[in-house]
Amino acid sequence: MISALFIFLIFAAGCAAIRFLRGPSQADRIIVFDLLTAILIAGAVLIAIVLDDIHVMSLVIVLSILSFVGTSVLAFYLEKNRRKP
Template sequence: MSALLLLSGGLLGDAAGAGVDAPGLSIHDAAMGVIGVAMVLAVVRLLRGPSLADRVVALDLLAFFSVGLVALIAVVSERAELVIVAVVVALLTFMGTAAFALYLERKGNENAG
């Protein structure tokens, strides 16, 4: 891990983690950027489809990235109550995905029978 930080050439800021403010991106900024790009790509998949299942998976992915973003913001801002928000969103997303899977299973059984 330290070799990766040394190879980054200071792009990620303080490699030693000693609390010294160095110019450049922090690891939190880089992670937020990656999550942001991933969310944009998930929105593209949500809009393009082509099937309903693809759109639901993209929506699930957006919720997953939202949970990660809220958790990252909780770490950066040191606000523990945001972790509760992330857990609630994750649970609601899981229940929605399970409900959609049940819907697809019943729809498949109706078409077969």
């Protein structure tokens, strides 16, 4: 069961990576960046479940914070550049 979830996450990351490379706009790439970090967080949660280790969850918290900050900064950068004439 868990291995099927890992395979699904790898497939989703591959599809997202293709979209990241082919994305016609910067907004598409920012959305895919957020998706890839969510996939990374889900993978860390699955690893915590498999290893039955609560300490891995601290990694999940740090990844979540970094994902939020990173996506916010990229969206701010995109909006700042869009307003320039």
